Amino acid sequence: MVTEAVTMTDPAGLKAIGAALAVGLTGLASAYAERDIGAAAIGAMAENEGLFGKGLILTVIPETIVIFGLVVAILML
Amino acid sequence: MRLLQKLKRGYNSGSKSHAKYAYTVSRVRAMKSKLLPKEAYPRLMNMSIDEITRFIGESGYKEDVDELALKYDGVDLVEHSLNRNLSVTFRKLLNISEGEVNFLIAEYLKEYDIWNIKTILRGDYCKASKEEVLEAIVAGGSLTYTFLSELAAKGSYEEIISEFEGTEYYPILKDYDGTNLSDVENHLDKLYYDGLFVVAGSSKSKDRKLFAKFIRVGIDITNLMILFRLKKAELYDPQMMDLMIEGGLEIDLKTIQKLMPFSFEEFINELEKYSYWKEISDLVSPDMKSLIDVETRLKKHRLKSAASFSHVYPISIVPIMDYMLSKQNEVNNLRIIVRGKAAGLDDDTIKEQLVI
Numbered sequence: 100m101v102t103e104a105v106t107m108t109d110p111a112g113l114k115a116i117g118a119a120l121a122v123g124l125t126g127l128a129s130a131y132a133e134r135d136i137g138a139a140a141i142g143a144m145a146e147n148e149g150l151f152g153k154g155l156i157l158t159v160i161p162e163t164i165v166i167f168g169l170v171v172a173i174l175m176l
Numbered sequence: 177m178r179l180l181q182k183l184k185r186g187y188n189s190g191s192k193s194h195a196k197y198a199y200t201v202s203r204v205r206a207m208k209s210k211l212l213p214k215e216a217y218p219r220l221m222n223m224s225i226d227e228i229t230r231f232i233g234e235s236g237y238k239e240d241v242d243e244l245a246l247k248y249d250g251v252d253l254v255e256h257s258l259n260r261n262l263s264v265t266f267r268k269l270l271n272i273s274e275g276e277v278n279f280l281i282a283e284y285l286k287e288y289d290i291w292n293i294k295t296i297l298r299g300d301y302c303k304a305s306k307e308e309v310l311e312a313i314v315a316g317g318s319l320t321y322t323f324l325s326e327l328a329a330k331g332s333y334e335e336i337i338s339e340f341e342g343t344e345y346y347p348i349l350k351d352y353d354g355t356n357l358s359d360v361e362n363h364l365d366k367l368y369y370d371g372l373f374v375v376a377g378s379s380k381s382k383d384r385k386l387f388a389k390f391i392r393v394g395i396d397i398t399n400l401m402i403l404f405r406l407k408k409a410e411l412y413d414p415q416m417m418d419l420m421i422e423g424g425l426e427i428d429l430k431t432i433q434k435l436m437p438f439s440f441e442e443f444i445n446e447l448e449k450y451s452y453w454k455e456i457s458d459l460v461s462p463d464m465k466s467l468i469d470v471e472t473r474l475k476k477h478r479l480k481s482a483a484s485f486s487h488v489y490p491i492s493i494v495p496i497m498d499y500m501l502s503k504q505n506e507v508n509n510l511r512i513i514v515r516g517k518a519a520g521l522d523d524d525t526i527k528e529q530l531v532i
Contacts, residue, residue: 139202146206
């Protein structure tokens with residue numbers, strides 16, 4: 100009787116790939132979003148230093164995207 | 177490889193310039209917030225010239241007033257400070273922008289190069305002194321103040337014009353023979369607008385389209401003001417078409433040609449078809465005496481439409497152009513107040529001229 104060799108993929112590996120995608124892609128997305136905001140914040144700060152606090156907060160708001168990614172990754176593993 | 181280059185080019189022209197706009201535009205918006213508020217003008221009207229000097233010396237013009245206070249005083253100090261501030265501001269705009277934005281701003285600012293060339297030639301024409309010419313110079317474009325003051329010191333127009341050899345202005349300037357100043361001035365203005373349209377039409381990018389629209393509204397307003405003046409002076413000569421600028425948004429040259437033989441009353445009736453009518457309808461009547469109100473209203477409309485246009489396209493060339501217009505307007509208003517007061521005009525006359 101000929102039997103086929105059954106190859107099993109370790110599910111832990113797939114999970115790791117999923118987690119990597121979750122963090123990696125969301126990281127890219129927030130970087131993309133922060134680029135314009137950061138540039139604008141620097142511009143506003145160059146004219147008025149008092150805007151540092153506001154500029155900083157607005158710049159890191161897209162950081163939430165990568166935090167969601169991180170949470171999903173942690174839940175997965 | 178070719179695909180890679182194409183991708184790179186696409187990246188450079190599209191998304192990357194977006195971030196540059198974000199920087200320049202937010203900086204320009206912060207600069208705009210520092211302009212004098214509307215409420216400042218009635219207060220300025222109640223001040224004497226020295227008080228106005230102190231007031232602007234404590235606002236955005238501090239550096240200019242401080243620096244020039246050693247050389248000038250009174251009205252001259254204000255005038256020179258305003259001009260210096262305007263050129264410093266426009267130079268700053270050129271310094272804080274790069275790529276396409278920078279190019280478009282530089283093209284727009286050629287207006288000042290042309291203005292300065294015209295001022296120097298006019299100064300030579302009426303034999304004004306170097307100081308008098310320098311008073312009207314705004315080195316906002318690519319020609320520097322040092323170069324311009326050297327020109328102003330020259331004895332004859334031939335010497336002035338020879339300095340421009342090799343520039344785009346030379347072919348026009350070389351036709352100047354000491355008498356045909358208005359022709360040369362008209363040609364220079366046309367050169368400026370032609371240049372703008374070449375720039376605006378050479379690329380299909382959204383920014384250049386907005387830039388073109390902005391310029392074309394400006395042309396409409398200028399043409400309308402010229403038309404009003406011509407009609408009021410009862411000039412119907414078709415030769416006056418030379419004064420008109422091509423490329424208006426709503427009122428093109430063909431329309432103007434049609435409007436040319438109309439009397440003032442017919443002209444007003446015809447104007448009702450255009451969107452500018454609703455801005456000026458309450459001021460215009462066939463027996464109106466002065467055009468100042470209408471001109472001020474048209475200028476105000478231009479400012480207002482630029483401001484609302486800049487809200488529609490927040491990250492584009494428009495807010496920058498809007499700032500440039502508002503800044504020019506502020507300087508003009510301050511100059512009107514100071515010059516009016518120095519000439520002893522009454523407050524109402526000065527107020528009429530202000531565009532607030």
